[in-house]
Amino acid sequence: MKRTHALLLAAVLAVFVPGAAAAGPHSAATATASATAYSPPWTWPLEPMPALLRPFDPPAQQWLAGHRGIDVAAAEGSAVLAPADGRVIFARRVVDRPVLTIDHGGGLKSSFEPVEASVPVGTVVPKGTAVGSVRAGSHCGPECMHWGVRLNGEYMDPLAYVSDRRPSVLLPLGRSVE
Numbered sequence: 049m050k051r052t053h054a055l056l057l058a059a060v061l062a063v064f065v066p067g068a069a070a071a072g073p074h075s076a077a078t079a080t081a082s083a084t085a086y087s088p089p090w091t092w093p094l095e096p097m098p099a100l101l102r103p104f105d106p107p108a109q110q111w112l113a114g115h116r117g118i119d120v121a122a123a124e125g126s127a128v129l130a131p132a133d134g135r136v137i138f139a140r141r142v143v144d145r146p147v148l149t150i151d152h153g154g155g156l157k158s159s160f161e162p163v164e165a166s167v168p169v170g171t172v173v174p175k176g177t178a179v180g181s182v183r184a185g186s187h188c189g190p191e192c193m194h195w196g197v198r199l200n201g202e203y204m205d206p207l208a209y210v211s212d213r214r215p216s217v218l219l220p221l222g223r224s225v226e
Contacts, residue, residue: 090131104205116203117196119188139165155200
């Protein structure tokens, strides 16, 4: 019966955890190691990684109120870095604050406010390149920057691009399954 449970566990892991099928039912350490090896596709636009002040909270319908990005702690004057390779496509004031937008290709765009651009529109920027600096006047108060990400015009959670948001897989504890 224990062997049947071990095989069932291996089958479940093979479906839900990439690379776990090769690990087999007796190597939870290998499955754990592959989970810790995750590397997000983008980097944070601020260094060090800032505190999250307000999370992504999209509206139920496009026309309703919501929070279409995240607010992070950022001191005025902090350097803003390109989170991924791209091209600066917008760097102007919108109403009362400076906004910077980078096109990353594949329908992905990231926008930052209030951020004064340090590179002109049209500049190709590698990941990690300083593209501007945080200014005063954010909608979230002092010492704050808003970061939005759009995929083909639809707002996405920026945290999905800089952190491991994959679902957790719980493994059994206790006695070894043999």
